[in-house]
Structure formats: C-alpha cells, structure tokens
Amino acid sequence: MPIVNHLINLHNNGNKIKKIYITAINLNFVVNSYKVLDKLIIYMIKDFNNYSKERGLNINLSLTYFSDLNNTKGYSDYDLTLSLLGKKHHKYDMFLYDMNYLKIYAPYLLELENYLPKKCIDLYSSENNNKLTVYNEHRLGLYYERYNIKIPKTWDELIETSNYVLNNERIKYNNTELVGYNGLFPNNENTVCSLYQILYSYRETKDSPLPEFTSQAGVDALNKLLEIKNKISSYKIFSIDEVYLLEQMYSDNILFVNFYSSLQIDTYITSPLPGKKEGINGSILGGYNIGINKNISEKRQKASIKVMEYFFSKNFQKDIVVKKFHFYSPIVEIYNDKNVCSVIDCKIIKESQFFIRPSSTMKNYNNFSKKVIKNMLNYLEGKKSIEEVLTNIDDINRIYYFTVKSIPGFIMFSLLLILFITVILSTSLLFLQKYCILFRFFSLDLWFMYTMGSVLMILSNVFYFEETTVIKCFFRQILKEFGNALIFIPILYKLLKILSHFRKKFKWIQKYKFRFILSLLSIHILFSILIIIFDTYKVKTINDMNDKNSIVCQYNKIPGIIVFLLQIAYNILLYVIVCILIFQEWNLKIIPMDLKPFTFTMIIDGINHIISSVFYIININNYIVNTIVHIYINFLYIFINHIYIFIIRVLLTKKKFPNENNRSWEDKLVKNVLLSSETSSNVKNTITFFDSDSDASIIIDDLK
Known part of the structure; x- marks a missing residue:
C-alpha cells in the first residue's frame, strides 16, 4: 500500500x-x-x-x-x-x-x-437522514420580473401563467424560442424522479402516502403531465438531456425549469414544485x-x-x-441559522415535501428504473396510452397471485369444491346394501384410508391460491405425497394378502395389519419432518418481460432436496410394487371383481405421474397457466382414483343391469364377470370376492 x-x-x-x-x-x-x-x-x-x-x-x-x-x-x-x-x-x-x-x-x-x-x-x-442533496426544485427567472407574475402553486397555475407569458413573448417580442416547462424526462434516472414527483404532488393531504400508479390520482397526474407538454412545451423539450437543458437555461429559453437545487443560475430563483392543489407539492431527495x-x-x-x-x-x-x-x-438544525439562510433559501427546505425513490426497498430497482424510463418516453411520445403505461409500471414490481377473486381462480376453486363434496358423499355407497358387492375388495377402514388420500390430494391444491409462501410450499408437497401414499398402501396391503405365493411369506401382515400400514406411513411422516427441518423450499419471484410477476416454490438446500427426492422415489416404489403385484394376479388368472378397475387406475396414474414430472421440469412463467396445469393434473389423479372407483364404476355396472335389484342383480353381475373371464379349457372359471369384515377370500364356482 x-x-x-x-x-x-x-x-x-x-x-x-x-x-x-x-x-x-x-x-x-x-x-x-x-x-x-x-x-x-x-x-x-x-x-x-x-x-x-x-x-x-x-x-x-x-x-x-x-x-x-x-x-x-x-x-x-x-x-x-x-x-x-x-x-x-x-x-x-x-x-x-x-x-x-x-x-x-x-x-x-x-x-x-x-x-x-x-x-x-x-x-x-x-x-432527513441520508438525504444529502435536494433534487428537482422549481425555478423562476427573467420573465418573473418582466411580467410581475405570481409563483405557481398548482399545475393549473403553471399552465395558465406559462400561456400568458408565452403569448405575450410571441406577440410583443416575436420570441418563438421560449417554452413554458421542461418536464425533465431524459433517457436516464431523472425520468423516474420526475414521474415520482408529479405523482407525489397528487396526494390529497400532506400526510397521504404516494398514490398507486393505477389509482385515479395516478391517471390524473399523467393526464396533467401530458396537458403540460402539449400546451406549453413539447416532447423534444421534455426529453432533452441535462447538457442541452443547461444550454437552454443559460439562454433563458425555458420559463419554468425542473432541475437540481444545487445549480445556481443568476437569472433563476428557486421555489417548491407545484401540486394538484395549493399546499401539496412533491420533491425528490437525492445526493x-x-x-x-x-x-x-x-x-x-x-x-x-x-x-x-x-x-x-x-x-x-x-x-x-x-x-x-x-x-x-x-443536518436539519443548520437551517435555523441566520448566517446559513442568508446564503441559501432555507424556506425551500422547510416548505418542500420530500419523497425518496424506493431504491433500497425494491429487490431490483435498476430493472424497475429501466422499464419506467422506456414506458414514460413511449407515453410522452404518444406511442402508448395512459392506462397501458400505468399498468405496465405497476406490473414491474406487483406480484400476481392465483386468486379466487379472478375468473380462472373461481372456476378452479369451484371445481375443487365440487370434487371435495363428491368424494365425501360418495363414501355413503359403502353403506348401501345393493352396492356392497362392488366394495368388498377393501374393508371399511381401508376404504376410509383410501378416501382420506383423495381428500389430502384435494387439500394440497388449496395452497396454490393467493400469496405463495414457504409454508404453503411445504404443505402443498407434504399433503400431496402423503395423499399418494394413503391411496397406494391399502392396495399394496390387499394384494400382498390375497396372492397365494405371498401369503406364506407375509403371514405377519394378516396378523398385524395396522402395524404394517403404520410402518409404511411412518416413513412418509419422517420424510415430511425432514423436509421442514432441512428447509427444503424457498420462494422465488419470477420477473418476466411479457408476463405478470409471480412467486413460485423453489428448492433451497441440497439436504432438503435429497429428502424430497427420496419421498418421491418412495411413492414411485409403492406404485411399482402395486403394478407388479397386479400383474402377478392377472398372470394367475384369478380375477378379483375390484381388481380390473384398479388396474385401469394404475395405468392412468403412471401416465399422470409422467406428465406431472414433465411440467415440474418445464418453466411456465405465466402464473395462471402454471397453476391451472398443476391443479388439473392433481384433479385428474383424484378423478381417476376416486370418482371412477366409487361413482363411474357403479353407474356403468348399474347400466349393464338396469332392471335387476338386490340379490338377483348381484347374481347376474357375478355371472357376467364369470363369462368375461373365461380362458382356456384347462382353467376353471372362477371369480374372487373378499369379505369386508374378515378379509377372507371367497371363491365362487361358475354359475353359468
């Protein structure tokens, strides 16, 4: 050194x-x-x-x-x-x-x-801590003395005064170079400052916060800005850079100038900026x-x-x-010093109402600034409407959520609510005598577990609505995977129990049914706890040039990601085992009545999981499309695994035997299944039912 x-x-x-x-x-x-x-x-x-x-x-x-x-x-x-x-x-x-x-x-x-x-x-x-230089003060000069004009306190007074001076200068002195106001909207950060100052000057009271860009105050402010440009200035003057502006100021070609208070020119004096009404103004602090x-x-x-x-x-x-x-x-206290106030106008500091640009609170202020500049210049040049510009500026930092208040959100929430009610009410079929034969594959407790899996899957979709948070990311994942497990585990238990070559190896399953089920579920519970402990998720803001900003769940730390993948792999393992066992059942030519529908659901589940994995990999920046896709995938999964098994299957069977009732209807159903299960002459036609109370298999001979 x-x-x-x-x-x-x-x-x-x-x-x-x-x-x-x-x-x-x-x-x-x-x-x-x-x-x-x-x-x-x-x-x-x-x-x-x-x-x-x-x-x-x-x-x-x-x-x-x-x-x-x-x-x-x-x-x-x-x-x-x-x-x-x-x-x-x-x-x-x-x-x-x-x-x-x-x-x-x-x-x-x-x-x-x-x-x-x-x-x-x-x-x-x-x-005023850290506010080092007062920025964007209003100035008056030569023409103030010539016409004995009053300093404008409102934007309307600015237009009126400027028109008066400009008309007189043209008529009396043939001065066509003079313009009323510069606006200060060059292709740099000063445009952002000028936008904030006029928006801030449209507050209702001194204590009111900055109006929203898309509010009526925002619309009025930009309409007034356009009126000022059209009546007493031009796009060229509004958009000139600082160097050219200084040349115009030193040439006395601009009546009112929006510029830095640190600049002292003899022909200009300083005053607070005008506002929507007297007593309200807006100045940007910089330094x-x-x-x-x-x-x-x-x-x-x-x-x-x-x-x-x-x-x-x-x-x-x-x-x-x-x-x-x-x-x-x-340092505020020095503006009470007479010696200081004899050098600078302390009244300006006391009367100006300051606003600080949100550079320290925005995540990406530089990106915000660039987009504001582009939109404002397009607006002043007449390339974009006021509504489009204000919406674009508001959208730069606004986060959009999939909400029930929107039309797509209301439709999806309504469908989920209908699905939830249907799932709950469909369980009543388990208690209707004439449909008991269709639900003998599981005992009641297993059917309730299976139904609970569907309910958790539906509830996981609720966390797609409104603001996305880390907690919602956790619950969305945990409920979805736990629901998956509650659907697969009952099927796995039953298949291990009924297959003859597995019965001897897994006798303890029949004896300790709930221990077996709880042991499988406990693995999921452990995974869910570890996902939370390892802080697996974080939220990420998606800033897209063409789409609305949104927040999505993103994987955070490597240990958590590993646990998450293990949980997914665990469910895939359960799915694969179930598929293998179903294949074994078909290979043995013993066809339980409820097994065919479950075979169908397993095939669709496999396709559904593949589609779901693809959309987890693909980045969809449009928050509406992204949310609808994921909810729809889950909706389809629940529809196949529950609505098909509980409702559609019953309706199709009932349609096949429309005029039968009670036991005669059941007998006809059994005969029909037997006919459809005929194979070679060496294989006896049988159909397997399962007693829901004892889980014992009952083989019924051919009733043909």
Missing part, C-alpha cells in the same frame, strides 16, 4: 539533529458523480489534507475521480464502483456514491454507527453518501473514520457545503 514519508528534524540539546521518519497513511477516495460536484469534491480533499497536516493526523487523502467527463456510461452507472467492492479490492478505501444505490453498496461498506462518535451520528438522526470499504485493514479503517468525522462535522457542512458551495446539507 502506498505511504507518504515525512522527514521531521528535531533538535536534541541544541547540538545534535535527530532525523525521524513518520509514515502517513495514504487513503484512496473514489468518486463517481456529476461534474457539478467537481469543485466541491476537489476542495473537500484539499481541505481535509490541510486539516490533517495542521492536526498531525498523518493521513493523506488521494482522489480517484470517475466523473461524467471520463465515464462514458453516465452518472448513474455504478458498475465500476460495485466491481471494485465486489472483488474485495483493497486499493480503494472510501467511496462517494449516489444514495440511490445504498442497498447495492451496503454489503461491502463499513457500518458507520459502530465507529463514528454518537454526537456525529445524532446530527444526522432526523427524518451522495460516503462509505468505507469493509475489506481494508483495521488501521486504514480507523484513518478513514477520521476523514468521515471531519466531513460529517457540523462546521464543515455549514461552512463548506452550504456557505461556500451553496449545496444543501442533511
């Missing part, structure tokens, strides 16, 4: 000269700003070095300046500074940066409250913060703190920043 050597001569006893070399810390101060601050920054560095020399601090401050003169990307570019900080660069110690990017720089800067003296911090502990690189050594951090203490001192702010350079300071 560079150092500065000072040679100090000390006389010892008047005879000998002792030479002592003292090393001073050389701090590198990086600035990326407007050239309007050049003189102040250079003076600050020079003034501190003089102060350091006088006080013997042994600190020398060097300046590295990236201004708009040597930075082709413009004042709003922060990439260079960020790259220096992000790479944990030790070359630069202190940074002066636009306060708009505080959130971006904060992780790389020293936390000053832990280092600066409390009395220094207290000077800035007001509501620069000074930060210290947290990656430098402790010795250099302490030296940098000394520099900060000097720059943040009340005397420096009052004497240098305000009195000498006529900038505004964030």
